[in-house]
Amino acid sequence: MDRLPSHAEILTGGKAQRLNGGYYFEPTLIAGLKQHDEMIQTEVFASVQTVQTFKDEAQAIEMANDVDFGLAASIWSENHGRVIRTSQDLDFGQVWVNCHLVQAAEMPNGGFKHSGHGNDLSTEAIEGYTRVKHIMSLTGR
Known part of the structure; x- marks a missing residue:
């Protein structure tokens, strides 16, 4: 402070x-x-x-996206059309609608921009801890 x-x-x-x-x-x-x-x-x-x-929805989205980080955002509205539209326009890894910090273990949890790289939770997060190697072997020659 x-x-x-x-x-x-x-x-x-x-x-x-x-x-x-x-x-x-x-x-x-x-x-x-x-x-x-x-x-x-x-x-x-x-x-x-x-x-x-903010003056209007467009300015609110512009202000929200005009930051260096993008971990999560919350939208509070009874207007479902507005919620869908704004959540698509927000540059954040998670967007909560009429709630905050609700998590689903089967969904990836991660941010955009400087809010980290990769995800935790979900099967998608496992990819960050694995390395794929393809080995092809011809036998019988």
Whole structure:
């Protein structure tokens, strides 16, 4: 939080607490960040959420895709047509609709862009741990 720009506003949370057995960061909501601020452009693995405003669906998709990382995105809408359209346009390895962090073990879990290479979960993930070699042998000569 000490690297937040002056135009950002912490709406709630924003403090780390030392607890027995470890550290805890309060759930935090931040508004007022600009598209190219560090917290928008990087993956924050903590209980931190940012709020950004947009004019329309096209701008929302443009802003979402205008980041260096692409692990996951969530869309919240009752409009199924919009959900299908926007989820196809988002450049993220996982897109959740009206939920977040729901996983299916039979589906690959991985991100796009700088959000890692390869997948975990599913049979597709096994390919990252294997090397295929084809050996052809003619016998009888």
